[in-house]
Amino acid sequence: MAAMVGLGPLQPARSATAHAAGPAVPVPSMKKIKVIQFGLGPIGIESLKLAADQSWLEVTGGVDIDPAKVGRSLAELTGAAVFGAAKVHPTLEALIGAVGQPDVVLHTAGSSAAVSLAQMKPALERGISVASTCEELIFPALKTPAVAAEYDALCRRTGARIAATGVNPGFVMDVLPICLTGVSREVTSIYVERVVNASTRRQPLQAKIGSGQNPDDFRAKFAAGKAGHAGFQQSVALLAHAMGWKLDEVRETCEPVVATSRVVTRFFDVAPGQSVGIHQKCVGLCGGETRIKLDLQMYLDAPLPHDAIVIKGRPDLNLVLNGGVAGDDATVAALINIVPRLLAAAPGLRLMTELAVPGWRNPRGVENGAAAT
Amino acid sequence: MAAMVGLGPLQPARSATAHAAGPAVPVPSMKKIKVIQFGLGPIGIESLKLAADQSWLEVTGGVDIDPAKVGRSLAELTGAAVFGAAKVHPTLEALIGAVGQPDVVLHTAGSSAAVSLAQMKPALERGISVASTCEELIFPALKTPAVAAEYDALCRRTGARIAATGVNPGFVMDVLPICLTGVSREVTSIYVERVVNASTRRQPLQAKIGSGQNPDDFRAKFAAGKAGHAGFQQSVALLAHAMGWKLDEVRETCEPVVATSRVVTRFFDVAPGQSVGIHQKCVGLCGGETRIKLDLQMYLDAPLPHDAIVIKGRPDLNLVLNGGVAGDDATVAALINIVPRLLAAAPGLRLMTELAVPGWRNPRGVENGAAAT
Numbered sequence: 001m002a003a004m005v006g007l008g009p010l011q012p013a014r015s016a017t018a019h020a021a022g023p024a025v026p027v028p029s030m031k032k033i034k035v036i037q038f039g040l041g042p043i044g045i046e047s048l049k050l051a052a053d054q055s056w057l058e059v060t061g062g063v064d065i066d067p068a069k070v071g072r073s074l075a076e077l078t079g080a081a082v083f084g085a086a087k088v089h090p091t092l093e094a095l096i097g098a099v100g101q102p103d104v105v106l107h108t109a110g111s112s113a114a115v116s117l118a119q120m121k122p123a124l125e126r127g128i129s130v131a132s133t134c135e136e137l138i139f140p141a142l143k144t145p146a147v148a149a150e151y152d153a154l155c156r157r158t159g160a161r162i163a164a165t166g167v168n169p170g171f172v173m174d175v176l177p178i179c180l181t182g183v184s185r186e187v188t189s190i191y192v193e194r195v196v197n198a199s200t201r202r203q204p205l206q207a208k209i210g211s212g213q214n215p216d217d218f219r220a221k222f223a224a225g226k227a228g229h230a231g232f233q234q235s236v237a238l239l240a241h242a243m244g245w246k247l248d249e250v251r252e253t254c255e256p257v258v259a260t261s262r263v264v265t266r267f268f269d270v271a272p273g274q275s276v277g278i279h280q281k282c283v284g285l286c287g288g289e290t291r292i293k294l295d296l297q298m299y300l301d302a303p304l305p306h307d308a309i310v311i312k313g314r315p316d317l318n319l320v321l322n323g324g325v326a327g328d329d330a331t332v333a334a335l336i337n338i339v340p341r342l343l344a345a346a347p348g349l350r351l352m353t354e355l356a357v358p359g360w361r362n363p364r365g366v367e368n369g370a371a372a373t
Numbered sequence: 374m375a376a377m378v379g380l381g382p383l384q385p386a387r388s389a390t391a392h393a394a395g396p397a398v399p400v401p402s403m404k405k406i407k408v409i410q411f412g413l414g415p416i417g418i419e420s421l422k423l424a425a426d427q428s429w430l431e432v433t434g435g436v437d438i439d440p441a442k443v444g445r446s447l448a449e450l451t452g453a454a455v456f457g458a459a460k461v462h463p464t465l466e467a468l469i470g471a472v473g474q475p476d477v478v479l480h481t482a483g484s485s486a487a488v489s490l491a492q493m494k495p496a497l498e499r500g501i502s503v504a505s506t507c508e509e510l511i512f513p514a515l516k517t518p519a520v521a522a523e524y525d526a527l528c529r530r531t532g533a534r535i536a537a538t539g540v541n542p543g544f545v546m547d548v549l550p551i552c553l554t555g556v557s558r559e560v561t562s563i564y565v566e567r568v569v570n571a572s573t574r575r576q577p578l579q580a581k582i583g584s585g586q587n588p589d590d591f592r593a594k595f596a597a598g599k600a601g602h603a604g605f606q607q608s609v610a611l612l613a614h615a616m617g618w619k620l621d622e623v624r625e626t627c628e629p630v631v632a633t634s635r636v637v638t639r640f641f642d643v644a645p646g647q648s649v650g651i652h653q654k655c656v657g658l659c660g661g662e663t664r665i666k667l668d669l670q671m672y673l674d675a676p677l678p679h680d681a682i683v684i685k686g687r688p689d690l691n692l693v694l695n696g697g698v699a700g701d702d703a704t705v706a707a708l709i710n711i712v713p714r715l716l717a718a719a720p721g722l723r724l725m726t727e728l729a730v731p732g733w734r735n736p737r738g739v740e741n742g743a744a745a746t
Contacts, residue, residue: 363559
């Protein structure tokens with residue numbers, strides 16, 4: 001027989017006293033956090049649907065420039081009755097005029113840091129915090145350092161925080177490897193690879209990776225910055241920043257993956273010789289040495305999807321996420337889960353690594369057995 | 374040829390302007406953080422040796438009650454000349470009287486939360502923050518909620534922070550799985566297993582897991598709370614707290630692993646029938662359902678050491694750390710790496726999950742290529 005040490009019932013009330021007041025873990029019975037959704041594309045709608053399930057959130061409205069959406073109710077757009085009379089406004093100012101200030105804006109309206117920051121200026125000026133899926137905002141100082149500094153200063157003045165999150169960039173190829181190095185005495189290099197079976201993903205993603213296109217056309221589009229995975233260089237920059245490596249060069253390449261036989265998905269029918277996806281690489285060099293190497297394969301019918309992290313140092317670390325992390329579902333999860341951590345952070349333009357450890361936020365607040373699913 | 378998007382040289386100065394002022398990433402040219410080492414056992418000495426390599430730390434002294442150590446120089450005890458005249462004092466008060474206040478105490482002097490907090494009271498009362506390897510401090514409200522609440526209040530009054538870290542508890546079986554759920558829409562259960570080959574570890578660990586002992590003697594010792602892995606229930610409590618699961622029961626069991634043939638290490642020669650280590654389990658139940666299950670095998674010559682995390686939910690997540698995380702090296706790394714994150718946190722008794730994402734702190738500050746190893 002196994003020796004057993006019984007703990008007996010825990011004392012959650014006292015435990016809550018000691019910890020629930022901590023900034024990263026708002027007390028579930030607290031006033032709900034008021035959020036609004038900025039951008040009502042496919043990801044914005046998914047974000048709203050997930051927000052609808054959160055007992056700790058109150059969604060007071062949405063913002064989109066599309067005249068076909070303005071004035072419509074969020075309940076109608078998402079099928080979630082909980083949204084009641086909340087509706088779509090043409091601008092942030094119009095929304096605030098109609099329903100007052102939210103605590104947080106959920107922003108899913110673009111990949112450019114400069115554009116996203118400009119969109120969010122009316123919120124940040126009012127001290128309203130912003131959680132975004134904007135890829136360049138994962139490390140905005142990479143491409144637009146002056147703009148990043150300006151908005152950081154603005155946020156510090158008004159008490160707002162803005163941070164971007166996601167699955168990639170924002171987690172698998174940057175935040176997760178950084179988290180792993182928390183137990184490192186020394187790190188000499190970081191390699192991350194991610195293989196995604198794009199056949200399981202939404203149509204826009206299959207299109208974005210060039211499915212069915214002529215490989216040369218895709219190459220030209222990538223060279224013009226109009227195709228491929230966005231935010232790769234920002235992942236490298238975030239890794240380098242966290243490791244204290246001042247990079248002298250970041251190199252990014254992208255090759256189409258070409259079909260050797262016909263590939264059929266729900267959305268595409270690709271003949272041999274046409275593109276089925278991408279093989280994108282990004283490396284960061286410090287003094288001529290490759291310190292960071294990211295390798296992303298995202299194509300239709302990719303076998304053995306997975307994420308892998310190899311950290312050389314002391315100790316060496318070798319991590320595999322079998323099956324990988326499904327992107328579409330997980331992106332909006334990352335966005336919602338970050339909200340309490342964002343509000344607990346110091347004002348400013350924040351990196352994911354400056355917020356509290358990521359983690360799931362239970363939609364039901366604190367569950368006891370009876371309330372469990 | 375691969376299409377290439379050249380970034381050209383980064384602009385680290387502007388990047389630093391935007392981000393280095395953030396709380397989690399102190400500017401490398403800042404004043405060094407003054408630390409002292411409390412507890413000069415094997416882990417304390419390892420902590421000092423690692424601290425000696427950090428350009429951003431200044432070690433001003435050590436504290437130990439052992440009369441054989443008091444008065445000796447840290448340089449002599451560790452072989453690190455960088456410590457100069459810093460020496461061992463019998464108490465924290467004596468150290469402060471002699472060399473003034475440090476910014477942070479590195480505490481490696483015990484497993485009991487109540488004892489560790491009492492040891493650290495003179496520091497916390499003076500607003501000095503504490504990073505600790507104390508296992509129960511990973512979730513102090515589990516066993517000593519009133520004491521935890523009292524010290525949390527004390528820290529908030531004085532501006533001090535205290536938090537505990539480590540590899541296990543503190544990372545592999547709690548913080549890392551929590552971090553993974555940052556991309557989860559739903560989590561229904563968490564399973565973590567850890568297999569450690571104890572033959573590669575230090576003598577005290579081989580002794581602690583009962584190597585060479587009679588299995589029945591070991592069972593009796595575990596039942597009396599005098600053997601086995603410390604902090605297991607705290608890992609379960611931290612996971613449950615982060616997931617919003619109010620546990621109604623935590624069950625912990627430990628069985629000796631018995632040698633089937635002779636096992637020889639540098640420290641032990643174990644005959645068949647004697648213990649070579651432990652198989653310890655800890656589960657957390659919510660409404661009669663097992664939500665959390667931790668499984669730890671730590672024994673001599675354990676094959677295929679690894680850490681694995683299986684999270685059921687949406688999405689399912691399946692992580693393997695091949696080879697696992699070596700404990701001894703990594704524990705002191707976790708302790709040193711937490712220091713800047715601790716100082717950036719809000720005052721109080723803090724959980725690891727309330728601090729910024731873990732990450733390596735480059736001993737050389739910010740490296741360019743020339744300064745790289």
